[in-house]
Amino acid sequence: MEKGITSRAEDFSQWYNDIVMRAELADYSPVKGCMVIRPYGYAIWENIQRLLDKRIKDAGHQNAYFPLFIPESFLRKEADHVEGFAPECAVVTHGGGKKLEENLYVRPTSETIMYAMYAKWIRSWRDLPMLINQWANVVRWEMRTRLFLRTTEFLWQEGHTAHATAEEAEEETLKMLGIYKEFAENVLAIPVYDGVKSDAEKFAGALRTYTIEAMMQDRKALQLGTSHSLGQNFAKAFDVKFQSKEGTLEYVWQTSWGVSTRLIGAVVMAHGDDKGLILPPRVAPIGVVIVPIFKDEASRAKVLAVAKQCKEAIGDAATVHIDDREQYTPGWKFNDWELKGVPLRMEIGPRDVEKQQVVLVRRDEGKKEIVAQSAMKGRVLELLDETQRGLFERCKKFRDDNTLDVDDLREFAAKMESPGIFARSHWCGSADCEAAVKDQTKATIRCIPFGSNEEKGKCILCGKESNRRVIFARSY
């Protein structure tokens, strides 16, 4: 393995690519714009899936699977939707050597194919709410791709629900956004701003789009997840109706929400350092790596025996890996596991065997700590916990320190350029002002945040009355 990763300060984009490739999360594929998720990266995704899937199911949803192909006519049924997605779709025109009667679109998202089925399945208010989630791949023919952040094909989950009332659908939309926020903060250790998107940024076909937005270490924003209040737009397009208790025929109110493999990119850019990845313990494929150190066959046997005892003692409380590769020196392994972002390293050498102790080193802080073997398990779990919390706190402080109230456009533009910020600024609500700000500063409205107090002010661009601040940033 080659030494040296581009530093974040030197070139953040290059650093990101170096980490993803060198930590063996993903690799470029023979297909342009597509990536191969390698075993170590996929293990992170599996952890994300497992932990998020539990939350989705606990909230009452069931998993199902719908087809990859969508008839062209389905996509065309909702005007905004087709306008938003059709240009970036892959289209199948031939099958079995023959031209198809109707083109099939490879799903860019599954609203249309799913709601065509909902129309069959929903008859009565008793069938509601319908709460279905799907784990799937989708394809969007993006111009420029970046590993995990934007690839032609990506993996995600998409939840799609149907409700009897607007209120219930709205409640569901916000509930799922809340689950995403809790997941991002407690599992990925990434603090997020939650709020609503401006009309310009909302999902094609939605009434409203809610979002969680995080700050990466280059101070750019990354949208981690969205939850859409679809209203009755799709219900009307797909004729999804139910008979109410009162006997009337009503269109359902719908929601959809999703997060993708982009979350892995977020973890890299939120926590990593110049040595490599730093994984939050809750999603790390390996929580603790034991590096044995020995001089000869005799010490080797003793050290490995103690390593195995430690692994067994920890049991299911954390995932432990013993790195007993013989062709590498301990120093090489230290660097390798730091690159891979394993949150906690345990060193065991002849001295430690002698004194019945182990050496523990947190990945994020790098300080060595000697612990008696008798106290090892408790301390390991404590340190994993502290790492999980520490990563969140560090990330939150960075974000908060770089989130500023800005009321002057010149200052706004200057700070967007360098060092880059989340600007809390007033906005009059007009799409023209929003577009002009983007044009002049490359910053977009990430969200109109929840929980911000009403406050009189003047639009950052036009100076007209505004009654709240919104968050502007440059984004991925």
Place this chain on the structure above:
RNA sequence: CGGGGCGUAGCGCAGCCCGGUUAGCGCACCUGGCUUGGGACCAGGGGGUCGGCGGUUCAAAUCCGCCCGCCCCGACCA
């Protein structure tokens, strides 16, 4: 699609300007030895359509033309 850069061993590169031994170096890989508390060392070894096609020439990685691919920067986006 516009701008920039790059294609030589698995990876990173030198050689090209100024054509001429057997195409070279570092890392990785294989064998053996010796080592292991922050990226060890020694010896031996395997691996190449020099991105592709065509042209110039006695002779092309090197000069010329066309094509292809990839990466980075913009417009579009989870």
